[in-house]
Amino acid sequence: xxxxxxxLAALAAAGEGRSFSPVQVQKLFFLLDREASHLVAGPHFNxxxxxxxxxxxxxxxxxxxxxxRGFVDTAxxxxxxxxxxxxxxxxxxxxxxxxxSKEAGDYAAQVAxxxxxxxxxxxxxxxxxxxxxxxxxxxFR
Numbered sequence: 001x002x003x004x005x006x007x008l009a010a011l012a013a014a015g016e017g018r019s020f021s022p023v024q025v026q027k028l029f030f031l032l033d034r035e036a037s038h039l040v041a042g043p044h045f046n047x048x049x050x051x052x053x054x055x056x057x058x059x060x061x062x063x064x065x066x067x068x069r070g071f072v073d074t075a076x077x078x079x080x081x082x083x084x085x086x087x088x089x090x091x092x093x094x095x096x097x098x099x100x101s102k103e104a105g106d107y108a109a110q111v112a113x114x115x116x117x118x119x120x121x122x123x124x125x126x127x128x129x130x131x132x133x134x135x136x137x138x139x140f141r
Contacts, residue, residue, distance in 0.1 A: 001041040005096045006032070007062050008071060010040075011085050012093025013105060014112035019075070019084040023052060024115040025063065027127055030054040031111045034131070039104035049137040053127045 010032055011020065020028065030053075033043035047054035063083055066072040071089030075082045085093055097105055115123060128135045 003044040003062055004066060006040050006042065006044050007066065008085070008089060008093035009096040009100060009105075010093075010108045010112060011072075011083070012090050012097050013108035014116065016090050017084065018112070018116065019082040020116065021120070022060075022081055022083075023120055023123060025083055026055055026059055027053070027123055028112055028115050029056075029059055030127070030134075031115075032108065035111075036104060036107050039101060039107065047134070049134045051137065051139045052124050053134045053138065053140070054131065 007029070010028060011018070011025075014020075026047075029045055030047050032040055033045055033047065034054075037043045045056040045058055047056045049055075063072050063074075066089065067074055071086055071092060073084045073086050073089075075084070097108070100108070118126065124140050128138070128140075
């Protein structure tokens with residue numbers, strides 16, 4: 001599966017019109033890679049411990065490439081950006097999601113909704129609790 005298809009499907013799994021902060025997209029794709037790579041033909045990224053846990057710059061590169069193709073919209077400034085699927089992006093993501101197993105689709109939906117439910121602090125703390133190896137370079141206390 002192409003990484004761009006995985007990204008579209010995972011974002012679409014959250015539901016139409018949902019937006020994600022940078023920390024939310026990083027943790028969403030980290031959890032898909034770490035917990036469900038066998039379900040989504042991954043891993044698709046190379047996450048490393050960073051300031052706020054698992055991070056890969058390629059997440060942003062992929063989102064920028066999808067924005068260029070008209071599938072992702074970005075809003076906000078450099079300090080607080082939000083990523084949302086456009087209507088064509090949501091449709092492409094739903095089509096890709098329809099090819100996934102029920103288990104993969106359910107997991108992606110659960111994780112997408114989970115990362116959106118938590119505050120920044122709760123999300124980072126939860127990741128550190130389960131994956132202490134991702135805390136080694138943290139500036140978060």
